[in-house]
Amino acid sequence: MRAEYINPFLESARIVIEQVANVRPAAGELGVKDVKYVEKYIWIQIGITGQMQGDIVFGLHEEVALKMVSAMMGGFVITEMDEMSKSAISELGNMISGNASTMLFNQGVRVDITPPKVMHSASSAGFAPKKALTIPLIMDGIGELDIQVLIA
Secondary structure, three states: OOHHHOHHHHHHHHHHHHHHHOOOOEEOOOEEEEEOOOOOEEEEEEEEEEOOOEEEEEEEEHHHHHHHHHHHOOOOOOOOOOHHHHHHHHHHHHHHHHHHHHHHHHOOOOEEEOOOEEEOOHHHHOOOOEEEEEEEEEEOOOEEEEEEEEEO
């Protein structure tokens, strides 16, 4: 695992979140941790293929996801993770990953991304715990979004 793999996703997340939620996120501390799905979290998993292989997983507490979707909807208060909310949060992961893949391409790394897979519970995720590079993004008034990079 190389730390530079996370940089395009971090920079892309900052740009996209600022555009869609009108908040400038601050990066927390880079670390390595076991990625374990926990209840009351929303997980957005995007596969990476090409010159890099693996997954990018965005994790956020359900309350944070609701606040993020509300911000994306121009402040309209969202109170449940219905199909529209899941679609919006899925698109957030897709936009971040799409921008990051363009940044990687501009650095000479060719990758493709898979469509986002949104999981709403630990049991439905079917994901074995793995070590990942992780960095939290702290968004004032919204909460934290964890970016977890599982690249071989």
